[in-house]
Amino acid sequence: MDKLKLYMIMLGCKPTGRHTEQHDVFFSLAGSLKETIPHAKAFWPEAQDNMHLDAWREVTHVDGYEVSVVPKTSGPMENKLFFINLGGYKAGEFDEPHYKLLVVAPDLASATQQAKQTAFFKHTGFTGANAHIDDKYGIDVDDIYQVEDILPAGFRDHYSLSVNPMPSQAIDEIHLGYFKLKTILG
Missing domain, CATH: 3.10.20 (Ubiquitin-like (UB roll))
Structure with a gap:
């Protein structure tokens, strides 16, 4: 496993019986974004295979x-x-x-x-x-x-x-879009 990093992820899903897409923010430690997916699925089991990511960032710098x-x-x-x-x-x-x-x-x-x-x-x-x-x-x-x-x-x-x-004001890259889990998992 790579060195652990903090990930902030916006999960999205349209659960069965809902009329609109739902979202939640999830934090995890992992060596890569791919390694966060099993933890995200455990965090939101109701999402089943409908889960995707709408945004994510590796948190290394804040203000x-x-x-x-x-x-x-x-x-x-x-x-x-x-x-x-x-x-x-x-x-x-x-x-x-x-x-x-x-x-x-x-x-x-x-x-x-x-x-x-x-x-x-x-x-x-x-x-x-x-x-x-x-x-x-x-x-x-x-x-x-x-x-x-x-x-x-x-x-x-x-x-x-x-x-x-x-001393520097480095800024983390924020990744936005509709990221399917199967694409992340490869």
Whole structure:
């Protein structure tokens, strides 16, 4: 197996009985994108053979920080990587647009404050339909997770994410499109 890397993947599927395509974001550690697929299938078993990828990235850099996979450490890391799913509304549109982001912060409160500074949060909402961070810790918070906490269990037990400042502002490549699993698996 190659050196482990952190992957962020947007899974897509139209499950049996649904009228629209559903999505979820999945994080995994692997040596290659191909190696993430068995973990993605275990994460979303209802998707069966209908699953595809709509977006993916190898997470190595976030806002001036380098992200790497290291053996599990015994003590807390100063910087943590958070995944945040912002939801909002636009007047007259029958939809709830979402903006998914990664944030480096020492704690949940700091990560939440960073998310509330994004243009999406400030401009996607109106009186009675405010922008929000989707549903985990109370008002105005929907989906916010420390990435280490939502990795597949086998990885959480043995690995940590090292998040350290770096002088360059490198940016990860984001791959967008409709990626069939059979194409990824070769």
